[in-house]
Amino acid sequence: MPDIKKRNQILDALQHLLESKEIQEITVSEIAKTAGIGKGSIYYYFPSKEAILEALIQRNYEQPLRTAKNLAAQSNISPFTRMAMIFQACRNSSSELLRHRSSPANLRTHEGTLIHQKYLEHLVRELKPTLTQIIEQGIKAGEIHFDRPAALAEIVLIVLAVKLDNFFIPSSDEEIEETIQGLISLLEKGTGTPEGSFNYLTSPL
């Protein structure tokens, strides 16, 4: 139980360090020092450096993902709007830990890749059921026309996660926007949704 406090201390330390460095450049000793504890203690709370990162990602995305899930329950709001809100949740959560590191392209080591990989998996895993549910409701309400809600949800999430992270296939802001627009357009046309339903997504990056 008192574990949690120290655990969070360690996560705080890593988060802080991540604001100015890549995970690969951060040593465990550094995390320990920043957290104000000895290196050995780190391994009392986490089995590996990777585990710390994983825990941090989980902690960071807990909040946005939870609100996203809550949104899904608001069945008085139109499915489009809720879907759009999920979009936004993605955007927000992606910028949280990932934004800093607009890739200097060449520093791609195994370790550096991990955070992005984890993010992608986490996001899709967590949001797919929620988004599927929303789509299903939209279908039932006759507002969305598509017969593979789960697949649709996954497609949307994959494209969003990959493009919003902008690590896997680094692109200019315009390219990212173009692809997102394309996705929206494809969704509207592919699901018989009135054009413009997702307009508000266009705005901020």
Next chain:
Amino acid sequence: MPDIKKRNQILDALQHLLESKEIQEITVSEIAKTAGIGKGSIYYYFPSKEAILEALIQRNYEQPLRTAKNLAAQSNISPFTRMAMIFQACRNSSSELLRHRSSPANLRTHEGTLIHQKYLEHLVRELKPTLTQIIEQGIKAGEIHFDRPAALAEIVLIVLAVKLDNFFIPSSDEEIEETIQGLISLLEKGTGTPEGSFNYLTSPL
């Protein structure tokens, strides 16, 4: 130019080793030993371990990608068919280096993330222009209706690469098939393409 021989020797060594191990478990000395040369020589031909991996991926996907590009030029074939053939090229190329390590799902942890990341980037980078071109031709010919060909190409490639690799979000075969089907369906409906245009894609995994 005599370089190439030794270079390939090194790539062969890595490829061989990759059949039974992940990259992170393979040391440079091991590659050297397998290639029958000294460790120092490795760095005469490649600047880093990562560069070797990159070169290997490139070498492996050269062939399928080239044929894919040739296909794009065959303007006597229908755009759908060509697109479908690109799909197939993806499928084939993905299985090449990646199939072995279709992770027993829960053995999770830090596998060789890098190779998958590299594969994704490589595939999208290489095929996006080609696929875009095909789509543009289809649009011009009035067979495809969509106004963001490049975005469409990228979306398709991202989803395919992520799902066919099946590393980023490990899923059952059925789930993969479901998502691919969803993508096809979304494409058909979203681009005004007659249903069934991509039917032959359904068949083999």
Next chain:
DNA sequence: AAAATAATTCGACTATTGGTCGAAATACTA
């Protein structure tokens, strides 16, 4: 309160490995 036990902390130490270096061997050139 004392003793015994359990939980926690720590940093010196180990093992591993990517990459460097300069000297030696080999191939070319004149």
Next chain:
DNA sequence: TAGTATTTCGACCAATAGTCGAATTATTTT
């Protein structure tokens, strides 16, 4: 043959994730 450029090599270096057991602190038992 001498001289130059290319190629080869493995001992060496630096960095760092993770180990270990001794020391400290907290908790329980008697």
